[in-house]
Amino acid sequence: NMQDPVLGKNKALRQAISLAVNRERLNEIFYNDRWRIAHSLLHPLLNEYDPAIVDEQFSQYDPQAARRLVAEAERIHGGPIPELIIGMAGGDTFHRQFGQFIQRQIEAVDLKVRIDFTDWPTYIDRMNKGQLQIFGGGGVRFATPDGISVLGMFATKYWAPLGNSFFYSDPEYDELYDQIEVMFAGPERTELARRMERMVLADYPGVFTTHRVQ
Numbered sequence: 001n002m003q004d005p006v007l008g009k010n011k012a013l014r015q016a017i018s019l020a021v022n023r024e025r026l027n028e029i030f031y032n033d034r035w036r037i038a039h040s041l042l043h044p045l046l047n048e049y050d051p052a053i054v055d056e057q058f059s060q061y062d063p064q065a066a067r068r069l070v071a072e073a074e075r076i077h078g079g080p081i082p083e084l085i086i087g088m089a090g091g092d093t094f095h096r097q098f099g100q101f102i103q104r105q106i107e108a109v110d111l112k113v114r115i116d117f118t119d120w121p122t123y124i125d126r127m128n129k130g131q132l133q134i135f136g137g138g139g140v141r142f143a144t145p146d147g148i149s150v151l152g153m154f155a156t157k158y159w160a161p162l163g164n165s166f167f168y169s170d171p172e173y174d175e176l177y178d179q180i181e182v183m184f185a186g187p188e189r190t191e192l193a194r195r196m197e198r199m200v201l202a203d204y205p206g207v208f209t210t211h212r213v214q
Contacts (some may be wrong), residue, residue: 022061037059046145052138086099087126130167171193
């Protein structure tokens with residue numbers, strides 16, 4: 001939640017959390033290596049997907065670098081980072097083990113984390129109202145096989161409940177989205193989509209873990 005007073009203005013903290021999560025291990029344990037690591041926002045099966053984005057290491061696992069960023073985040077915050085609360089839907093064995101995995105990963109880089117489990121309707125309602133500091137799942141989803149469907153989830157005009165559950169906002173991004181939203185598919189639109197994707201990833205509004213594709 002980019003409107004959260006602890007996370008929203010502290011990119012070092014958001015990047016530290018991303019670096020703390022071992023996506024390869026997560027995919028192995030919970031999905032039997034069936035999915036692909038989310039090096040991107042755009043799904044690998046979408047036309048706008050850029051294979052070269054893998055080399056930019058937005059999904060990198062580096063706990064040592066994460067700890068250094070936590071120290072920087074504390075300087076920005078003006079003291080120790082308070083306990084972070086991750087909202088998650090479901091209380092079954094899978095979801096509890098998933099939550100425990102994420103909790104241990106982040107706590108390993110000197111941050112305190114609490115998982116708040118709830119039922120799905122309550123989870124969605126709280127996410128849409130911006131009441132979750134961090135939400136665990138259901139953030140990036142697309143209704144149509146088009147990169148615009150994904151990119152719209154980061155446009156200010158589509159703040160939740162319209163899709164942007166991250167409450168991400170960037171004036172430059174919004175201006176580009178208004179352009180791309182009315183463009184026909186083609187090389188120019190694809191290039192712009194890839195540029196916008198990198199803008200979001202470089203801000204670390206979330207920890208994107210896997211794409212559901214074998």
